[in-house]
Amino acid sequence: MLRFFLARVATAVPALFIIIALAFFLMRLAPGGPFDTERALDPEIAKNLRRIYRLDLPLMRQFWLYLQNLAHGDLGPSLHWRDFTVNELFAKALPVSATLGAKAMLVAIFAGAALGLAGAMRPGGIGARVVDGAAIFGIILPVFVVAPLLQLGFGLTLHALPVGGWNDGAWQNQVLPVTTLALPQIAIVARLMQAALRDALAMPHIRTLRAFGMPRYHIYIHALRAAFAPVVSYLGLAAANVLTGSVVVETIFGIPGMGRYFVDGALGRDYTLVMGTVIVVAAAVLLFNLIVDLILAWLDPRVRYESRPR
Amino acid sequence: MNESLPANPRRLATASRNWPMRASLAILGLIALLCLIGPLVSGHPYDQVYRDYVLVRPSLFAHPDAHETHEALEGIARRMRVGAETSREEGGVLHITLSAGRPIDPRALRAFERSDVFGPARIVETSDEGRRVSIDILLKRMVFLFGTDANGRDLFTRVLIAGRISLAVGLLASFVALTIGVAYGAVAGYAGGRIDALMMRIVEIVYALPFIFFVIVLVMVFGRHFVLIFVTIGAVEWLDMARIVRGQTLSIQQRDFVAAAEALGASAPAILWRHVVPNASGTIAAFLAVLVPRVILLESFVSFLGLGVQEPLTSWGVLVADGARNIQGSVHLLIFPALFLGATLGALQSLGDAWQGSPGTGRR
Numbered sequence: 001m002l003r004f005f006l007a008r009v010a011t012a013v014p015a016l017f018i019i020i021a022l023a024f025f026l027m028r029l030a031p032g033g034p035f036d037t038e039r040a041l042d043p044e045i046a047k048n049l050r051r052i053y054r055l056d057l058p059l060m061r062q063f064w065l066y067l068q069n070l071a072h073g074d075l076g077p078s079l080h081w082r083d084f085t086v087n088e089l090f091a092k093a094l095p096v097s098a099t100l101g102a103k104a105m106l107v108a109i110f111a112g113a114a115l116g117l118a119g120a121m122r123p124g125g126i127g128a129r130v131v132d133g134a135a136i137f138g139i140i141l142p143v144f145v146v147a148p149l150l151q152l153g154f155g156l157t158l159h160a161l162p163v164g165g166w167n168d169g170a171w172q173n174q175v176l177p178v179t180t181l182a183l184p185q186i187a188i189v190a191r192l193m194q195a196a197l198r199d200a201l202a203m204p205h206i207r208t209l210r211a212f213g214m215p216r217y218h219i220y221i222h223a224l225r226a227a228f229a230p231v232v233s234y235l236g237l238a239a240a241n242v243l244t245g246s247v248v249v250e251t252i253f254g255i256p257g258m259g260r261y262f263v264d265g266a267l268g269r270d271y272t273l274v275m276g277t278v279i280v281v282a283a284a285v286l287l288f289n290l291i292v293d294l295i296l297a298w299l300d301p302r303v304r305y306e307s308r309p310r
Numbered sequence: 311m312n313e314s315l316p317a318n319p320r321r322l323a324t325a326s327r328n329w330p331m332r333a334s335l336a337i338l339g340l341i342a343l344l345c346l347i348g349p350l351v352s353g354h355p356y357d358q359v360y361r362d363y364v365l366v367r368p369s370l371f372a373h374p375d376a377h378e379t380h381e382a383l384e385g386i387a388r389r390m391r392v393g394a395e396t397s398r399e400e401g402g403v404l405h406i407t408l409s410a411g412r413p414i415d416p417r418a419l420r421a422f423e424r425s426d427v428f429g430p431a432r433i434v435e436t437s438d439e440g441r442r443v444s445i446d447i448l449l450k451r452m453v454f455l456f457g458t459d460a461n462g463r464d465l466f467t468r469v470l471i472a473g474r475i476s477l478a479v480g481l482l483a484s485f486v487a488l489t490i491g492v493a494y495g496a497v498a499g500y501a502g503g504r505i506d507a508l509m510m511r512i513v514e515i516v517y518a519l520p521f522i523f524f525v526i527v528l529v530m531v532f533g534r535h536f537v538l539i540f541v542t543i544g545a546v547e548w549l550d551m552a553r554i555v556r557g558q559t560l561s562i563q564q565r566d567f568v569a570a571a572e573a574l575g576a577s578a579p580a581i582l583w584r585h586v587v588p589n590a591s592g593t594i595a596a597f598l599a600v601l602v603p604r605v606i607l608l609e610s611f612v613s614f615l616g617l618g619v620q621e622p623l624t625s626w627g628v629l630v631a632d633g634a635r636n637i638q639g640s641v642h643l644l645i646f647p648a649l650f651l652g653a654t655l656g657a658l659q660s661l662g663d664a665w666q667g668s669p670g671t672g673r674r
Contacts (some may be wrong), residue, residue, distance in 0.1 A: 015515050022526055030531040140656040142607055144614045144627070145648045148634035156638065240520035247522055248614060252634055262522055263615055264528040274526060281523050289518050 002298065007291050012286045016279075020070075023278040025061055027271055034079040034269045053079060054272075066275070076272035076277070080265070086276040089261065092310070094280065096166060097257035099243050103178045108185035108238065113231065115186065116193020117220075118199065120227075131190045138187025143245045146251040147180045164254035172256055177253045181245050185238045196227040226300065232296055236289040243281060331664040334657035341654055345473035353452070354464035356471040357622035360452070361462055362426040367381070368457035368465070368642045374449065382427040390418050404447045406432070422447055426462075457642045459632060468624055469646050475625040476651070478494030479539055480606035484598060486544035487605070491551025492594060498552065498580045499559025510556065517549050521608065529617055539618045543608045547601060549555045554597055558590035599662035603655045610651060626651040 035049050050056045054065065069076055077087035096112060115134065118127030141149075154176060155163035200206065200223040208221050225246045250259030258277065265273035349356060362382055363373060374382065380396075383406070387394035399405070408414055422428040429448030436443050456465035498509040523540050532538045562568065563586065571581050583606040610627025612618040619625040626647050633644025 001645055018515075019519075026527060027530045032533070136656060136659065140652040140659070141648075142610065142655075144611070144634065145644075145652065147444060148630075148637045148644055149648075152409070152637055152641065152644075236518060240518065243520040244522040246613075248611070251615075263527055263529065263617065266526045267534070269530065277526060278523065281520060281526075285518050285520060 005294060006299050008290055012290055016282055016286055017293070019282045020067075020279060021063070021276070023275060024066065025059070027269070028059055028062075029273060032269050034271060036213035036269070042177060053077070054131065058130045070279070076278040078270055078273050080270040080273065082303070086272050090258070090276060090280065091271070093256060093258045093261065096169070096255060097246055097259070099169060100174070100177055100181065100249070100255065100257060101239075101246055103174065104181035104242050104246075105126060105235070105239065107178060107182040108189055108242075111182065111237070112186045112189025114191050115190035116197060116231075117224075119190065119194040121280065123198065127275045128194065131194050134187045135191045143180055143181075143184065144248045144252065146183055147176075147249055150176050150180060151252070164252070166255045173253075177249045180249050180253075181242055184245070185242065188234065188238070189309075192231050196230045197223060200224070200226040224247040229296060229300055232292055232299065239288040240285055325648040330660045334661045334664075337653055337657040338661070341473060341650065341657075341665065342477065345470045345477060348443035348470035349467050349474075349543075352464065352467040352470070354454075354467045356467045356624070357463065359462050359620055360426040360458065360464075363452070363454065363458050364462040365460055365636075365640050365643075366458045366462075367453050367640075368455060368646070370453070370455070372453050373645055374452075379427060379449065382425055386421050386428075390414075399449075402449045402451060404428075404449055406445050406447060408436075408443045408445065412440055416444050419445065426450065426452075456646045459642075460636055460640075463630075465643065465646060466633060469626075469629060469650055472624045472626045472629050472647065473650055473654075474571070475619055475623060476606055476609060476627070477654070479609045479619075479625065480602050482541050483543040483605045484601045485611065486540055487551060487601060488594065488598065490492060490544060491548035492555050492587060492590075494548065495555030495557075495594060496559050496586050496590075499512075499556040500563060500578060500582055500586065502560075506556070509554075513549050513552055516545075519654035521546055521611070525612065525615070527618065534617055535622065539609055539612050543605050546608070547605060551594070551597060551601070552658075554593060558593055559586050562586050562589045596662075599658065603658035604661065606658070607655060626654075 033055075034053075035046055041049070047056075052203075054062060057065070066076070073087075075090070077085045078089060081089060114130055115127065119125075119131035120128075122128065151163045154161045161175055162173050165173055201219075203226065206223055209222060243294060245263055246257065247259040249255070250257045256281070261273055261277050264270075265277060362378070367375065383394050383396065387408070390408070390410075390413060392408045395407045395409070396404060416433060418431070422431040427450060429450055431445045431447045432445055434444040454464055454466065459465055459468065477606040494509065494513075498506045501509075524545050528538055528542050528545070534540065559582075563581075568581060568585055571585055576584070579672060606626075609618060609625060611616075611629065613625045613627030614631045616631070619628055621628075629647035630644065630651065633640075633647060636643045
């Protein structure tokens, strides 16, 4: 297990480095700069700005400096929000986004698994129909349609929940965003779970258990262990999808998370902020995939023995 | 249509009895037809701003109604500094008497023409030394089936124009993804060994990254530009295609006719083009049915963030974003584009599901 873990880390670290390098150089080669405004700056001022932010150094030296600071956990000063460092901006925004994303994932896993289980227990029953219907709606209604509809229904018509804002994470403010983020993932998880569980229930060892007259819950525990693998391996992708969806959800519900830095930073050529977001996103996804791999290896011994480091 | 297609006849025969597939085809055809013809017959250019009709609710009846006529008349009369009195209306023509303390300049009547409610005014009779003028005005008749947006543009036309863009982008970007994916997958599968392992490792890494990552990186390179949509979507969606085509290539190149071609001295590109790609084309076509709705969804996502299609042109994503902003009070701005987007995605999806029945096309 330890060997498997080390092998996975050994591939994740270079991947992160490549992503950082790629983002850094791509951004610098692109036209435009962080200090471009409607009116051209006085050349002297522009020169001073570039000197202060060390943008006048050779590119390789800048990259080296950036990596050195990164090793100390310093993401540098933001070029757009002049009085803030990227660390300070993230310190406020990251916990908000992380709360939102983690809750959405938890809801998606539990609700999806429960729905899938209900669907697989009785093929053709109500549960199965709900899963099929949910799967279609999860695809037809993208996040940016669901969010305003929920606002309209629960916020403006029923006056049950606030339409937007964060309010320091009060639960009323979290219900709608978390639901919106989780819904499409619930649909996919439920569908995967249902299909996997049906396959698992048809396996010979389950038939043997049935023949022995084992209690129902006992049979399902055995079937679930086999059925979890495809669901767990989807979770890596689900995390990436939740990350993308959270940009929309944060925009629509007016939540002060990371979402706005993604696009604004890129448009304003805020080099350090963009690098920060890229690193956070890539690290989060790589970390989550690592965890998923570990769970898979724990669930299924074949995974740990067969995938030796390439 | 079944007889004319040379594909597997049994599958198509069962498909034609399959009502979800028929229904989706009908919905798609209807939407495509509407998007093609609708803007030509709606009577409104997609970027025409009607300042007198901002955020009008959807209705089947023609505007202006009595209230709107009254409002518009009041407004114009105030600007002309005259008193206006409507005597009667018949057959879309309004008879109005204008009165003022001084002679009324006939040139000032052009104010009527400039509004969105009235046509040109015709003087019927002048009395009281020009202080009283009776005029006939033609009322413009306009129907806003889906209402108008916050700028006073006809939503019906805009939804259909948006549909043109969304569908076109969906097809084009799918084609981009298809080309890259097929080329990459075929090369990786055919080359095999270390090259294959390396190429697939790259696919795995890129696959793990969220879509928003590509949006960030490519926005830096292209800024807000139409091309962005194609590149971003192309950058993400070729991955599945590459995997599928690679798998197909691995099995196809085991076959005897590939060995024969190699023995005859055919070059690797020739074998890929003449033997591998045509034999994988069934699988590729089946996957395309899944790809197109995903691409349309991604396009609307990029446009929703304000990075894709720019005003006054529009796409379903832009319209939905607009509707989400105006949700307080004007729900029709959200409902209609969402309805079209949802219907298209749903129809494409169930079409793809029906097609997936063919072997070897399982989605990841």
